[in-house]
Amino acid sequence: MSLDLAAVRALDASDPLRAFRDRFDLPDGVIYMDGNSLGPLPRTARAALTRAVDDEWGRGLIRSWNDAGWIDAPRRVGDRIAGLIGASPGEVVVADSTSVNLFKLAAAAVGARPGRRVILTEAGNFPTDLYIAQGLAAVLPAVQVRAVPADEIAAHLGPDVALLQLSHVHYKSARRHDMAALTTAAQAAGALTLWDLSHSAGAIEVDLNGCNADLAVGCGYKFLNGGPGAPAFLFVAARHQARLVSPLAGWMGHAAPFDFVDEYRPAPGVERFLCGTPSILALTALEAGVEIAAAVDAQALAAKAKRLIGLFITEVEARCPTLTLASPRHGPRGSHVSFAHPEGYRIMRALIARGLIGDFREPDILRFGITPLYLGYEDVWRAAQLIQQVLDAEAWRDESVRQAGRVT
Amino acid sequence: MSLDLAAVRALDASDPLRAFRDRFDLPDGVIYMDGNSLGPLPRTARAALTRAVDDEWGRGLIRSWNDAGWIDAPRRVGDRIAGLIGASPGEVVVADSTSVNLFKLAAAAVGARPGRRVILTEAGNFPTDLYIAQGLAAVLPAVQVRAVPADEIAAHLGPDVALLQLSHVHYKSARRHDMAALTTAAQAAGALTLWDLSHSAGAIEVDLNGCNADLAVGCGYKFLNGGPGAPAFLFVAARHQARLVSPLAGWMGHAAPFDFVDEYRPAPGVERFLCGTPSILALTALEAGVEIAAAVDAQALAAKAKRLIGLFITEVEARCPTLTLASPRHGPRGSHVSFAHPEGYRIMRALIARGLIGDFREPDILRFGITPLYLGYEDVWRAAQLIQQVLDAEAWRDESVRQAGRVT
Numbered sequence: 153m154s155l156d157l158a159a160v161r162a163l164d165a166s167d168p169l170r171a172f173r174d175r176f177d178l179p180d181g182v183i184y185m186d187g188n189s190l191g192p193l194p195r196t197a198r199a200a201l202t203r204a205v206d207d208e209w210g211r212g213l214i215r216s217w218n219d220a221g222w223i224d225a226p227r228r229v230g231d232r233i234a235g236l237i238g239a240s241p242g243e244v245v246v247a248d249s250t251s252v253n254l255f256k257l258a259a260a261a262v263g264a265r266p267g268r269r270v271i272l273t274e275a276g277n278f279p280t281d282l283y284i285a286q287g288l289a290a291v292l293p294a295v296q297v298r299a300v301p302a303d304e305i306a307a308h309l310g311p312d313v314a315l316l317q318l319s320h321v322h323y324k325s326a327r328r329h330d331m332a333a334l335t336t337a338a339q340a341a342g343a344l345t346l347w348d349l350s351h352s353a354g355a356i357e358v359d360l361n362g363c364n365a366d367l368a369v370g371c372g373y374k375f376l377n378g379g380p381g382a383p384a385f386l387f388v389a390a391r392h393q394a395r396l397v398s399p400l401a402g403w404m405g406h407a408a409p410f411d412f413v414d415e416y417r418p419a420p421g422v423e424r425f426l427c428g429t430p431s432i433l434a435l436t437a438l439e440a441g442v443e444i445a446a447a448v449d450a451q452a453l454a455a456k457a458k459r460l461i462g463l464f465i466t467e468v469e470a471r472c473p474t475l476t477l478a479s480p481r482h483g484p485r486g487s488h489v490s491f492a493h494p495e496g497y498r499i500m501r502a503l504i505a506r507g508l509i510g511d512f513r514e515p516d517i518l519r520f521g522i523t524p525l526y527l528g529y530e531d532v533w534r535a536a537q538l539i540q541q542v543l544d545a546e547a548w549r550d551e552s553v554r555q556a557g558r559v560t
Numbered sequence: 561m562s563l564d565l566a567a568v569r570a571l572d573a574s575d576p577l578r579a580f581r582d583r584f585d586l587p588d589g590v591i592y593m594d595g596n597s598l599g600p601l602p603r604t605a606r607a608a609l610t611r612a613v614d615d616e617w618g619r620g621l622i623r624s625w626n627d628a629g630w631i632d633a634p635r636r637v638g639d640r641i642a643g644l645i646g647a648s649p650g651e652v653v654v655a656d657s658t659s660v661n662l663f664k665l666a667a668a669a670v671g672a673r674p675g676r677r678v679i680l681t682e683a684g685n686f687p688t689d690l691y692i693a694q695g696l697a698a699v700l701p702a703v704q705v706r707a708v709p710a711d712e713i714a715a716h717l718g719p720d721v722a723l724l725q726l727s728h729v730h731y732k733s734a735r736r737h738d739m740a741a742l743t744t745a746a747q748a749a750g751a752l753t754l755w756d757l758s759h760s761a762g763a764i765e766v767d768l769n770g771c772n773a774d775l776a777v778g779c780g781y782k783f784l785n786g787g788p789g790a791p792a793f794l795f796v797a798a799r800h801q802a803r804l805v806s807p808l809a810g811w812m813g814h815a816a817p818f819d820f821v822d823e824y825r826p827a828p829g830v831e832r833f834l835c836g837t838p839s840i841l842a843l844t845a846l847e848a849g850v851e852i853a854a855a856v857d858a859q860a861l862a863a864k865a866k867r868l869i870g871l872f873i874t875e876v877e878a879r880c881p882t883l884t885l886a887s888p889r890h891g892p893r894g895s896h897v898s899f900a901h902p903e904g905y906r907i908m909r910a911l912i913a914r915g916l917i918g919d920f921r922e923p924d925i926l927r928f929g930i931t932p933l934y935l936g937y938e939d940v941w942r943a944a945q946l947i948q949q950v951l952d953a954e955a956w957r958d959e960s961v962r963q964a965g966r967v968t
Contacts, residue, residue: 177618179618179619182621186622189622190617190625192618198613198614201609201613201841205601205605206585206601206606208788209600209601209788210600210601213592213917214594214917214919214967216788217788217967218967222788248656248657248660249656249835249836249838250836251808251811251835251836252660252808252836255808259699263699275822276822279811279820279821279822280811280836282823283809284808284809286809286824287806287807287810287824288807290805290807291699292700299822373837379613379617379839379840379841380616380617380840381630381837381839381840381841381843399663399696399698399699400659400660400695401691401694401695401698402691402692403659403686403688404659406687406691408964409687410922410967412687412732412921412922413687414687414690414707415690416690416691416695428658428659428660428688429658429659429781429788429789431787431788431791431839431841432787432788432789433788433839433841433845434839434841437841509622513820514819514820558631558818559622559625559626559631559818560818
């Protein structure tokens with residue numbers, strides 16, 4: 153069942169994506185399996201940031217809004233992301249955070265479905281997806297949030313539903329929703345769909361237009377490797393753009409921001425969902441990450457992810473009988489693997505101290521990101537060994553319990 | 561009337577703030593008078609960004625949320641900004657953009673004043689201030705935006721006003737509102753106040769708590785020198801924090817974001833106005849700019865600004881009779897000077913081509929930022945000479961007219 157070192161090295165030697173690892177600056181002595189939370193540093197990001205800081209900000213100063221193309225960056229990087237998620241140029245912009253973009257699109261969708269009051273979502277969805285919907289319902293008394301278990305979603309698509317808002321891949325389990333089927337069902341019921349691609353974009357194949365999706369958002373700092381707190385993106389299908397209006401009517405979404413007129417008039421295209429002035433430094437780092445993702449063959453990525461995930465699950469299950477798989481064993485799934493253990497928090501602390509970086513999610517989940525761009529077969533094989541060592545020696549007993557206020 | 565070169569050099573030689581110029585990396589051959597739009601590069605920002613990229617992101621990876629203090633950055637930098645605007649620690653956080661923060665606080669204020677429907681603001685306010693209020697009114701049908709001329713504001717503070725939302729310093733004219741008097745009048749009428757400090761923070765003395773202000777927002781990339789599109793800040797007076805709730809209920813504003821529970825529960829303090837994950841690279845650059853501002857004596861800054869502004873107006877008026885002053889000649893004012901000319905756009909293009917960087921604002925305004933941290937008396941004296949040369953030679957006739965879509 154378990155492979156030996158020679159076997160995993162043979163897999164790495166024949167890996168067509170092996171060269172991508174060199175595009176990232178990963179520290180020695182670390183197996184990084186938390187790219188689903190924060191992607192590592194692309195080597196090109198350093199040079200791009202130096203150029204943005206020294207040449208564009210330092211030398212060019214205000215002139216760089218035109219001369220260095222800063223003003224076009226939200227759309228330019230958005231168009232590159234569009235190619236990763238099955239969208240067309242002009243359907244995606246980079247802006248704000250995932251949370252802010254969820255608010256914009258959920259509010260716009262509710263506004264486009266008068267007489268329907270429900271935002272339908274999944275119980276246990278990523279918290280910000282739930283919180284943003286709750287916050288919107290708190291200011292729009294006509295709106296209700298209905299969060300139901302995953303297997304009850306389709307049954308709740310009634311005539312009162314304005315919007316079905318779901319994470320494509322679940323942040324904890326990696327379970328993947330059937331975007332095509334749920335989009336079809338939602339639209340048949342008269343609702344719009346809003347997909348959160350935070351755990352999908354850059355990790356797995358996404359085909360928004362192939363699924364006839366309406367709206368989507370996603371994260372820049374996970375599988376797109378855009379840096380800590382990178383700007384997020386949003387997608388509005390071309391057919392909806394003239395009709396949907398952002399409640400966050402900031403000047404960058406105006407049809408003519410530099411006319412400085414008193415009346416808001418939304419831009420004709422997806423730019424109407426911009427709001428304030430974007431961080432150029434953050435966009436610069438994100439662009440470097442997105443450029444790498446755009447250079448990868450999506451099918452090769454999916455094939456390697458499947459083999460890495462299979463190897464990791466097989467090795468961990470063979471070595472660590474006290475861990476319980478908390479993710480789908482086979483597709484449809486995203487690109488991380490979760491195991492449950494009552495001492496999950498302390499076990500993860502012990503693993504991190506030994507150079508295997510994953511993360512912990514309440515109440516008992518050890519989460520490991522499988523990122524084929526920079527992880528090899530030997531990496532996940534060694535990761536399984538490290539987990540076994542920590543569990544067999546009960547090394548986690550030296551770790552402290554979880555502290556409030558710390559990122560886990 | 562006009563000073564000679566020896567006289568302005570004597571002023572520079574005795575300038576107690578002269579050393580601050582060396583903290584910025586300004587290009588040779590440029591007189592930079594657009595710090596009111598984008599502040600220049602602090603030399604410390606480069607090293608701080610290198611550390612954030614190489615050490616924190618590259619080496620520390622996800623661990624840096626705790627180990628490098630990323631999770632505390634919005635509050636840490638907010639507390640430093642608090643010291644610049646007369647706020648107390650715990651009343652300011654860095655988050656999102658000015659536009660997004662305007663939405664959060666305007667919506668929270670309207671929610672706290674049930675039965676009152678009006679957001680009162682100034683006609684000709686900075687566009688995003690108007691647009692955000694209009695966008696809020698579009699989704700909250702009970703809310704109305706009333707934009708009136710500056711001298712009619714007090715008369716409109718009736719029993720229907722929920723919020724008085726004003727820019728402290730006008731982006732075009734530099735005219736400064738009397739924050740204390742208008743806050744008192746608004747509160748006497750039962751309204752809350754929301755001050756946009758974008759053209760104030762880092763430029764002039766601001767005393768939010770001395771004025772008993774309720775709410776404020778401000779920009780990071782102008783006089784705080786935080787880099788292009790730097791994150792913005794927001795202020796909520798301590799007395800309001802438990803009562804006001806952000807409509808943008810993102811996970812970073814949750815009382816316990818890493819508990820990952822399904823129900824939103826706002827953080828007890830000003831952190832409830834955080835939303836999504838902040839850009840750490842953008843925050844890093846902003847912190848470098850804010851540290852410089854925090855090191856300056858506010859009274860020395862104000863004294864030098866007054867002298868620079870006086871010198872610039874005197875020199876330009878003496879040399880350029882076709883320009884009309886479009887700013888207050890004396891206080892109360894902000895830290896930029898505007899002149900009107902029908903060919904303002906082309907004149908500014910000609911000035912920029914000659915190394916004097918200001919900007920243009922519709923319909924006819926040449927705008928010059930007076931930033932005592934890095935501008936000296938000789939700079940503004942030479943700037944006036946350059947303006948005279950361009951006007952006397954009509955050199956602007958070689959410049960093209962304004963192009964749509966370009967930042968001006």
